[in-house]
Amino acid sequence: MGSPLETKELMVELQSKGIKITQGTGKGRQGGAGPANGKGLVFGKNQITVPTTGECAINSHYTLHEDGEHSLIFKDGELVSEVELIGTPRFYALHTADGVPYNKIALLHGRDCLASTVIQTCSRWHGGERCQFCGIGTSLSDNKTMPVKTPKQLAEVAEVAVCLDGVTHVTLTAGTTANPLYGIKHLGDCAQAIKEATGLPVHVQFEPVNDLSTYSHLKDCGVDTVGMHLESFDQKVRERITPGKAKLPVSEYFEGFAKAVEVFGRNQVSTYIIIGLGESLADTLAGCIRCIKMGVYPFVVPLRPVKETTFANMSPPEPKTMIELYTEVARALADNGLRAAASKAGCVRCGACSVLPAFER
Ligand code: SF4
Incomplete structure (x- = not known):
């Protein structure tokens, strides 16, 4: 063994x-x-x-x-x-005073990360602009979750999940709202309530915005780390896989990364990069190195088949491809002083969707 x-x-x-x-x-x-x-x-x-x-x-x-x-x-x-x-967490058996099951408010990701999609609707879901891998609307129509989770509900679940299941950090995400600032504000409110109730480190995910004060506001709410997910550095892949998000050019993500690093620091900003979408590996590696040099952790993951999405029967990339990429990205991380273990909260700290953290050691 x-x-x-x-x-x-x-x-x-x-x-x-x-x-x-x-x-x-x-x-x-x-x-x-x-x-x-x-x-x-x-x-x-x-x-x-x-x-x-x-x-x-x-x-x-x-x-x-x-x-x-x-x-x-x-x-x-x-x-x-x-x-x-990883077994079923104990907090899943509980519900709020008004009868909402805790696992419709948040879920356990990996061993110790409490995760929630705080707004379970997306302005891109209808009308041909949704991301091809996303099941945000499907979970909602399957009645597995709530359309909007309130800060109070999240704080309650987080407190219990710490006590019963040893949760140590939190990941919050949201579908895109018609006015993106509304979604970001709600993420900040939820983070603040969780922080006040538990002191847990909190990670939030959103699309980049121009205004530095938005990042500072999240920091003031108690957010520790942020993720802005490009999914691919290849604009053609983005237009095919994430047609709505692709309207925001790659350059705006890099501008957002720079602002976020200014506020949250190196190693506390990340982007999710999905491998297996038809991208060039050389360009992907170059994009990852560009992120790493500015202090952004590129969380490289293999494509995952998700039921009821166009990815359902797609194959993840070959192991050889992932090993090659993980090895090179891990080397660049080490050369630039970034480590998954130094991330305070979120996907990079959790690491369950990628084997990259294991390649760092
Ligand atoms: S790495 Fe995967 S499992 Fe861990 S918090 Fe992120 S999405 Fe959830």
Whole structure:
């Protein structure tokens, strides 16, 4: 059961190839944002979410078997690793005084990150501009969540999740609002309420804005880290995959990154970069290095098949591609003094959607 290098490679394989669930364990969270349609697995210090649906998982050589005592991963019937599963958090069993289940307000991501989509609607959902990988409206119509979570509800859930499940940081995101500043304001209000109730470090995600005071306002609300997600450095890929967001040129993201670093500091600003959308690897690496030099952590992740989206049966990139990219990006991170472990909150600190943090070590 493997040296650390083998474990790292196994994690990459699993995120690219998916895993079949054989016995004793569910498929993990279905639908929604972030690590949807995946199962949380822990390998020592590293945690990852692995696709459990879509053609990649159905045809995977890997299977997960749980017998009540052990969780085991097999490849073509041969045992390759024991693994720890991330179980259902205890706070999911509770609800607010007015009867809203806590897991319609926030979810556990990875082992210890409380995550919520505080506005579950997006002005781009109808009308052909939605992001191709996104299931924000699907979770809402499936009645798995609330359209808007209030600061008070989030503070209540966060307090309980700290006590019952040892949550240590928070990720807040939102669909795009017709006036983007409204969404950002609501994110700030939610962050402030959570911070006042728990003191937890909070990460928020939004699209870049021109005005430095917006970033300063979020900082004043108690936000510790921010993410502005480009998804790809390739404008043609952006126009195909994220047609609405692509109207904001890549240059505006970089302007936003600079402003955010000025306010939150190096290593506390990130962008999500999805691999497997037809982008050039050389251009992706160049884009990542440009981010890293300015203090922005490029959180590189493989495409994930998400049910009921156009990505449902798409295949994640080959492990070889991910290993190559992780190795180069990790080297650039080290050369420029950035580390996932130094991020105070959010996806970079959580790390479950990418094996990049494991390549840093
Ligand atoms: S990396 Fe981000 S989206 Fe993925 S599980 Fe962690 S907090 Fe959620």
